[in-house]
Amino acid sequence: MKKIQTDKKQDILHGLRDGIPIAMGYFAVAFSLGIIAVKAGLTAPMGFLSSFFTRASAGEYGTYTLITVNAAYVEVVAMCLVVNLRYMLMSAALSQKIAPKTSWWHRLLMACCITDEVFGISVAHPGYTPPAYTYSAALISTLFWASGCALGIVAGSLLPQQMATALSVSLYGMFLAIIIPPCHKDKNVLYTLIVSFTLSGLCAIAPVVSQMNSGMRTVVLTIVISAAAAWLKPIKIKADGEL
Numbered sequence: 001m002k003k004i005q006t007d008k009k010q011d012i013l014h015g016l017r018d019g020i021p022i023a024m025g026y027f028a029v030a031f032s033l034g035i036i037a038v039k040a041g042l043t044a045p046m047g048f049l050s051s052f053f054t055r056a057s058a059g060e061y062g063t064y065t066l067i068t069v070n071a072a073y074v075e076v077v078a079m080c081l082v083v084n085l086r087y088m089l090m091s092a093a094l095s096q097k098i099a100p101k102t103s104w105w106h107r108l109l110m111a112c113c114i115t116d117e118v119f120g121i122s123v124a125h126p127g128y129t130p131p132a133y134t135y136s137a138a139l140i141s142t143l144f145w146a147s148g149c150a151l152g153i154v155a156g157s158l159l160p161q162q163m164a165t166a167l168s169v170s171l172y173g174m175f176l177a178i179i180i181p182p183c184h185k186d187k188n189v190l191y192t193l194i195v196s197f198t199l200s201g202l203c204a205i206a207p208v209v210s211q212m213n214s215g216m217r218t219v220v221l222t223i224v225i226s227a228a229a230a231w232l233k234p235i236k237i238k239a240d241g242e243l
Contacts, residue, residue: 008132015136022117022137023144030145033060034152040067044150051149055115055142058083060149062218078219087111090119099128106131113138188233196225 030051037047042064054060062079091111098107110122110131118138122129183190203209203217212220 008130011130011132012136015133015138016140018121018133019118019137019140022121023141025117026141026145027148029057030148031152031155033057033064034149034154035156036061037064037149037153038156040064042067042153044153047153048146048150052142052146055145056080056084075219082219082222087114090114090116094119094122094129097123097125097129098131102131110134115141117141188229192225192229192233196221199225 033051034047037050037060042050050063051060054063059080062083063076066076066079091114094110094114095107098110110129113134114122115138118134118141121137122134125133179189179193183193199221200218203212203221209217
């Protein structure tokens with residue numbers, strides 16, 4: 001029993017150790033999200049809770065944007081489902097790293113802890129991934145993420161409008177940092193990105209489509225463009241498992 005407790009303590013410490021760098025990066029991004037959340041009318045406690053339970057930059061940005069334009073609940077839910085579908089694949093992949101005798105509720109909680117970065121360190125863990133490791137990494141990173149959003153809301157409420165607007169631009173810089181590297185590696189990603197920007201701009205001024213709510217328009221374009229790209233240019237996997 002003592003050995004089990006010692007191992008669990010080590011798993012927690014290792015999770016905290018690996019989660020701290022993630023947490024520091026999360027804080028900066030979440031701060032920018034907090035600046036944007038001010039426009040949606042969120043208070044600091046509301047921002048903390050929404051970020052604590054969501055932990056998805058694109059999902060939260062979309063949610064705050066839709067709240068700002070008074071979108072319907074169904075549009076917010078649909079947008080979050082489309083943007084965060086990748087977590088279903090990550091959960092399936094992580095399930096292969098969990099010990100067979102792990103209880104179902106541990107598996108469920110580990111799935112709820114998944115973010116891109118927490119998933120990355122969890123699947124890279126040697127051998128089976130202990131639940132305590134994923135929990136502790138997710139806890140420290142989530143606290144920094146939620147705190148960053150709350151402080152961003154406070155700053156956005158106190159700072160002059162021009163300064164708050166300037167700070168909110170940093171979030172778009174993060175999105176550019178995400179999409180530019182894949183464009184250099186795969187021209188199909190670049191072409192899809194160009195088509196996405198073009199169609200998004202055209203649909204914003206087209207006679208009929210422009211009358212749609214911006215949130216629903218984004219959801220429809222995301223589904224149509226991603227489905228077309230996957231059909232026309234599917235990712236080919238080599239015999240050795242490489243892309």
